[in-house]
Structure formats: C-alpha cells, structure tokens
Amino acid sequence: MIKGLQYYIKQTTLIGVLICTLSSCSSDDDDEDLGNWIDRSVFDGSARSGISGFTIGNTGYMGTGYDGDDYLSSFWSYDIDGDYWSQKADFPGSARNAAVGFEIDGIGYIGSGYDGLNELADFYAYNPGSNSWTEIAPFPSTARRSAVAFGINGQGYFGTGYDGDNDRKDFWKYDPSTDTWSELVGFGGDKRRSATTFTIGDNVYLGTGVSNGIYLDDFWVFDSNTESWTAKLDLDEEDDYSIIRSNAVAFTLNGYGYIACGTVGGTLSTIWQYDQSDDTWEAKTSFEGTSRQDPIAFSNGTQAFIGLGRTSTLYLDDLYEFYPFDEYDDED
Numbered sequence: 001m002i003k004g005l006q007y008y009i010k011q012t013t014l015i016g017v018l019i020c021t022l023s024s025c026s027s028d029d030d031d032e033d034l035g036n037w038i039d040r041s042v043f044d045g046s047a048r049s050g051i052s053g054f055t056i057g058n059t060g061y062m063g064t065g066y067d068g069d070d071y072l073s074s075f076w077s078y079d080i081d082g083d084y085w086s087q088k089a090d091f092p093g094s095a096r097n098a099a100v101g102f103e104i105d106g107i108g109y110i111g112s113g114y115d116g117l118n119e120l121a122d123f124y125a126y127n128p129g130s131n132s133w134t135e136i137a138p139f140p141s142t143a144r145r146s147a148v149a150f151g152i153n154g155q156g157y158f159g160t161g162y163d164g165d166n167d168r169k170d171f172w173k174y175d176p177s178t179d180t181w182s183e184l185v186g187f188g189g190d191k192r193r194s195a196t197t198f199t200i201g202d203n204v205y206l207g208t209g210v211s212n213g214i215y216l217d218d219f220w221v222f223d224s225n226t227e228s229w230t231a232k233l234d235l236d237e238e239d240d241y242s243i244i245r246s247n248a249v250a251f252t253l254n255g256y257g258y259i260a261c262g263t264v265g266g267t268l269s270t271i272w273q274y275d276q277s278d279d280t281w282e283a284k285t286s287f288e289g290t291s292r293q294d295p296i297a298f299s300n301g302t303q304a305f306i307g308l309g310r311t312s313t314l315y316l317d318d319l320y321e322f323y324p325f326d327e328y329d330d331e332d
Helices: 004-023 027-031
Strands: 036-039 054-055 061-062 075-079 084-088 101-106 107-114 119-127 132-136 148-151 154-163 168-173 180-183 196-200 203-207 217-224 228-231 249-253 256-260 272-277 280-284 296-299 303-307 319-323
Touching: 054 107, 054 296, 061 296, 101 154, 107 148, 107 154, 148 196, 148 203, 196 249, 196 256, 249 296, 249 303
Parallel strands: 054 101, 101 148
Antiparallel strands: 036 319, 054 061, 061 075, 075 084, 101 107, 107 119, 119 132, 148 154, 154 168, 168 180, 196 203, 203 217, 217 228, 249 256, 256 272, 272 280, 296 303, 303 319
C-alpha cells in the first residue's frame, strides 16, 4: 500500500509539472503587462526634445524644440498610413522649446514656450491645406513655458506653466471665431509646470507635473460642456502606482487614456493606461526605446506613437507605435 501510494504521488506530481510546462503557466506569466511596441520611421529632422505638435486626421504635425545647441523652428508632418515624414513650412515665430500645441476643427495651433532668453506669449495657427501659418491674438496674461493646452468643442484651452518666476495654475479659453482669449475659473489643483493632458469624449484629464521641486500627485477632469473641474483619485492612490512624474506625454487610444515616459529623479519608460469608467490605472509594457523625457506623442484615436525627446544630454530621433492589448514581442 505504501509503495502504491508513493507511486501515485510521484505520478500525480509529474503530471502536474507536465501540464504546467505545456501550458507555460507561472505566476510571472500571469503578472506580465500587455502592450507591444513597433519601431517606425526615424524622424527626418534633427534629434530634439521639448517639441510641440498636434494631430489632424491621419497626420501628426510637430516642430520647434531644442537639440542641445540650438532652439528650433523647423516643422514636420508624419503620415500615419504611409509611415513617412515630410518637412513643412517653418514655424514663423522665434525658435523655441517647451511650447504648447493643440487642434481646433482641422487647424493646428502652437504658442508660448521659451527661446533661451525669455518666456513667450505669441501664438500661431497652421493651415495644413495651404501649408501656411497665421499669427493670432497673443496670450493676454503672463508669458510662460511648459504649460498645457488642448482643443475641444471648437475652443482652445491653455493654462498652468512657468512664467520665469513662478509656477502657474490659471486657465484661459481661446475662441477662434473671434480671435479672443478669456479667463476661466474653477481649477482647484496645484500650481505646476510640465504637466500633461489627454481627452476622452467630452472630458479632458490633467495630471503630473512639478512645483517647487515637488512632483505632484493630484489628478483632475475638465468637463468641456460645463467648463468645470473635478478631482479624481490621486496618482499615488495605490501602493503599486508609479504614475507621478513630470515632462511626460499623454494620449488617447481606443477610449483609454495613457501617460508615458517623463522624469522623476531620472528618465522613465513606464506607461500607464487609464479607464475613465472606474477611475483606475493599469500598467502596460514599458516603452521599448530608451527611457526619456520631453518626447512627443500623437494619436488619431486608433493608433498612437511616441518618439524623440532626450535622456540626459542625448537627444533622440526615433519613433515607436504602441499596441496596448498585444503581447510584447521583442523580435518585431
């Protein structure tokens, strides 16, 4: 009986091992993050960080920035369908980095920033049909860099940033039909610079950034219909969250929001997915390229890309496409 029992135990253990091996089961596999990265066409211009841009249809537009020696005014487009770059008309304002970019009804806008000497308040509109720029009304309040901006429901919104002396938390609305700016009230978050935003439906989410040397953990949603702000769960609500950072990028893809890369004591490659239905975050496979801050991100809603930026003194010109629900494959 004892020998029979021993034989049964050995056979049962062996079968369990074989099943586990054949099905590749392990606790590590269960914990693997989803998300895959595909290397796309390298940027045709000079490597740079602090770029500004916007997406119109299936084309990402981006330009300005800093290459480690010079502030830049060159401007480029990336064709999402064809995976190629084209140089466009140079940005007409002074060369700069840390500006903002946004889109309203098929027109792109870039403004504010830093030219190496001063913070800036000028703004320009880009028409992709004519490949031309038009100067619009300058921002009427304090010139600044490292602000955030977004376009939604036919209006542009601009706020936060650093004015050369202080971090800011004010928000303003730009109306392209009248070429005027008006100040909004109601944002209860901290002052900040180098924050980021993403848009899901009629809502715009704002988080990250730094103020007085402190990385911020508050997270907010802006309802574009009521122009009101509401606090969401902090970015460190759970012990395993590591979303806090500055100089990151954010984008929307298939109804989810994403925050990626940036810096907090060093450059990051982590990326987090936000589900607005239950105000929760999920880690995805980290960005495949070099960790970086001040990159560019753009999305047409169903495809998303991250590229350029810098790590320490190395300026980058690569570009990757992100597939958040695919298994990671380091061979592609």
